[in-house]
Amino acid sequence: MLPSWTTDPxxxxxxxxxxxxxxxxGWRLRAPQENDAALRASFSTVLRASxxxxxxxxxxxxxxxxxxxxxxxxxxxxxxxxxxxRYDLLTNKFPLFPKHMLLVSASLVPQQMTLPHLRSVGxxxxxxxxxxxxxxxxxxxxxxxxxxxxxxxxxxxxxxxLVPGAVLAGGVETLRPDGFPGHCYVYGWSQVGEVxxxxxxxxxxxxxxxxxxxxxxxxxxxxxxxxxxxxWDLYPETVGGPELLGSFTVYLQPDFDKLTAEHAAExxxxxxxxxxxxxxxxxxxxxxxxxxxxxxAADDSDAPISDAGGSRRALAAIRPSQxxxxxxxxxxxxxxx
Numbered sequence: 633m634l635p636s637w638t639t640d641p642x643x644x645x646x647x648x649x650x651x652x653x654x655x656x657x658g659w660r661l662r663a664p665q666e667n668d669a670a671l672r673a674s675f676s677t678v679l680r681a682s683x684x685x686x687x688x689x690x691x692x693x694x695x696x697x698x699x700x701x702x703x704x705x706x707x708x709x710x711x712x713x714x715x716x717x718r719y720d721l722l723t724n725k726f727p728l729f730p731k732h733m734l735l736v737s738a739s740l741v742p743q744q745m746t747l748p749h750l751r752s753v754g755x756x757x758x759x760x761x762x763x764x765x766x767x768x769x770x771x772x773x774x775x776x777x778x779x780x781x782x783x784x785x786x787x788x789x790x791x792x793x794l795v796p797g798a799v800l801a802g803g804v805e806t807l808r809p810d811g812f813p814g815h816c817y818v819y820g821w822s823q824v825g826e827v828x829x830x831x832x833x834x835x836x837x838x839x840x841x842x843x844x845x846x847x848x849x850x851x852x853x854x855x856x857x858x859x860x861x862x863x864w865d866l867y868p869e870t871v872g873g874p875e876l877l878g879s880f881t882v883y884l885q886p887d888f889d890k891l892t893a894e895h896a897a898e899x900x901x902x903x904x905x906x907x908x909x910x911x912x913x914x915x916x917x918x919x920x921x922x923x924x925x926x927x928x929a930a931d932d933s934d935a936p937i938s939d940a941g942g943s944r945r946a947l948a949a950i951r952p953s954q955x956x957x958x959x960x961x962x963x964x965x966x967x968x969x
Contacts, residue, residue: 660755660758660759661759662759663759664759664760664761664847667759667760668760668761668762668784670710671710671721671731671733671760671762671782671784672731672784674709674710674721707722707723708720708721708722709721709722709723709733712735712756714751714752714755714756715748715751715752715755716737716746716748716749716751716752717737717738717739717748717752718737718738718739719735719736719737719738719752719756720735720736720738721733721734721735721736721782722734722735722736724781728874728879728881729781729783729784729785729787729874729879730783730784730785731762731782731783731784731785732781732782732783732784733781733782733783734779734780734781734782735752735753735756735764735779735780735781735782736777736778736779737749737777737778737779739778740777741777741778742769742776742777742778743767743768743769743773743775743776743777743778743779744768744769744778744835745766745768745831745835745843746828746831747824747825747828749778749780750824750827750828750831750850751824753766753780753845754821754824754845756782757782757845757846757847758821758847758848759847760847761784761786761847762782762783762784762847763782763783763785763786763787763790763844763845763846763847764780764781764782764783764844764845765780765781765783765787765842765843765844765845765873765874765877766780766781766842766843766844766845766873767781767842767872767873768834768840768841768842769840770840770855771840771841771842771855771872771873772842772870772871772872772873772874773872780845781873786846787844787877787878787879788877788878788879789809789812789816789844789851789876789877789878790809790844790846790849790851790877792809792810792811792812793809793810794807794808794809794810794818794849795807795808795810796808797816797817797818798817798907800817800826800830800907801909804823804826804829806818806819807819807849809851812900813897813898813900813901814853814876814900814901814902814903814904815853815854815904815905815906815907816851816852816853816876816904817830817851817852817853817854817907818849818850818851818852819849819850819852820848820849820850821848821849821850823850824850827843827850827852830852830907831843831852833907833908834854834907834908836908837908838857839854839855839857839905839908840854840855840857841853841854841855842855842872842873842876843873844873844876844877852907853876853904854904854905854906854907854908855903855904855905856902856903856904856905857905859871859903860902860903862898862902863899863902863903866891866895866898866899867880867882867887867891867895867899868882868884868887869881869882871899871900871903875899875903876900876903876904880896
């Protein structure tokens with residue numbers, strides 16, 4: 633049976649979860665260390681069990697050429713009742729990051745970010761040290777059912793110091809990662825309503841986008857309406873959330889060998905775009921202020937400090953499961969200085 637969390641001690645759990653003896657309540661009220669331990673233990677337990685299973689029954693596999701569809705119900709690590717409804721935390725069969733999991737809506741809704749989803753991701757991530765990223769449809773999302781990627785890592789882009797960025801319509805102030813070669817708009821969690829407004833504007837303009845959620849900030853990358861042809865010359869995969877976070881994955885050794893810091897910088901520049909000018913009128917639900925659902929004071933001025941020892945991982949085809957620690961290679965020069 634799976635443990636379940638609700639963000640409000642007074643909110644009843646779903647019937648199935650209420651019958652679970654180890655059900656827990658009050659995720660947002662728990663200490664970050666406790667939440668980190670719960671997430672890591674849930675993933676590690678399934679990883680150990682998965683390793684002993686035949687390939688068609690594994691829930692987590694690091695070999696990109698391992699086939700099989702996940703059918704085991706044990707892929708559901710946790711059940712959570714959050715502001716946006718009920719969500720399941722699932723294993724990611726082919727992880728790209730440490731403790732790579734999926735936060736999936738239990739409702740049949742499309743891969744479209746909404747303000748309730750934004751607040752739900754914040755409720756999960758803010759009282760922890762985990763991060764999450766979101767790929768919109770046409771921006772690397774492969775399944776049109778709402779999901780976010782949850783990772784046990786502060787990615788390279790989030791280690792860049794934050795400096796004043798664009799001032800948007802209405803006087804909305806944003807930050808940007810210092811030295812990032814492309815367009816990136818960074819908001820504090822107290823600005824979650826403005827993040828919702830930006831996402832709404834991109835949706836109205838049919839503009840693909842990627843988002844990163846850290847415990848303190850939300851990073852927004854608008855994408856060009858069409859992928860530049862030059863991008864395929866530099867990199868054989870779609871530039872999506874993992875790449876903008878600072879992790880490029882390749883499956884052939886020649887592709888790995890030719891990727892350089894200059895190529896990575898150009899990929900960031902040509903695969904991001906300005907936010908659209910659309911802003912008013914906004915839907916009433918986006919006008920509401922952040923209720924600070926996790927009960928913690930937001931310190932949006934506390935920018936991360938660059939870490940020259942940061943690392944990036946990429947896959948090479950010599951062994952499909954080989955993870956190459958490239959702390960001294962191409963992306964470290966671009967993203968972590």
